[in-house]
Amino acid sequence: MLKRFKEYFQKITTNHSQHRQKVLTIDNHIVQVAGTGYYLSQALITDVPEMLAIERAVYAGQTPWDENAFKTELRRQSGRFYIVMRHEDRLVAFCGCAFDDRRLDAHITNIAVHPDVQGHGLGHFMMKTMVDRAVELNYKTVTLEVRYSNTNAQRLYTSMGFEKTGIKKRYYFGDHEDAIDMTYHLPAAADD
Template sequence: MLKKFKQYLQKMTTNRSQRRQKVMEIEHHIVQVGATGYYLSRALITDVPEMLAIERAVYAGKTPWDENAFKTELRRQSGRFYIVMRHEDRLVAFCGCAFDDRRQDAHITNIAVHPDFQNQGLGHFMMQTMIDRATELKYRTVTLEVRYSNANAQRLYLSLGFDKTGIKKRYYFGDHEDAIDMTYHLPTPTDD
């Protein structure tokens, strides 16, 4: 009996791992967002300097995440999915997500679009990409934190169907600004 249970558990774990691996693949690298074509790929360690440059451009010279934080996340292959978007070989946007099988939650860890490319649909595209991946994995939620003062990002998340679900007081390092917790509730999965 125990042997059969172990075999069943092994099969379920293997199937889940294979499913996640397939969901995290990028099949079509050239994507159209609005009238512009972009190259979409998984983020690599070599992308980190450009990701930091985008953060500096977005956050007035500051980098909420440092080089080591990005590299640590990118080395964690299991449960992490980071994408970058390029236009004419220039990295213009990135998004990261932590996928938690146990909680059935996809948590957006970081998203940024270079100011030169904002308001063109890239943030929406990347967020929808993460929502679609979480849906394929039959998760329950997609979650994130957003700065209390970041009204533009909040509008984007609300337009996608996220709800404000709480506040984390003094959440952000440095300026201790509050964060708003936001949650997107995925449709209840059906059995295959």
């Protein structure tokens, strides 16, 4: 009896792991966003300098995350999913998410769109990509923090169904700006 239980447990654990790995990968391909083609792929260590350049362009010369923080995230073997979008071989946007099987929460860790292409739907596309992955994994929530002053991002998140759920005082390193916690509650998974 114990042997059969072990076999059953290993089978469901392996199936879950394989499904999760499949969900948290993406085949490199061209996607159309607002009529423009972008090359979508998973982020690699070699993308980090361009990701930092986007952060500098977005955050007035600052980089909220440094090179080591990005590399640490990209080296994690499980639970992280980072995508980048390129237009004409130039990295123009990226998004990262931490998937927590224990809490059934997908936490957006970082999202940035180069100012040259903001307002073209890339942020919405990347957020939808992460939400779709969370739905596929039967998660309960997608969460994030957003700067109190970043009203454009707040409008995007609210339009997608995120709700403001709290404030983290003096959250951001450097300027100590407050962060607004936002949560998107995913529909309950259908019972099989």
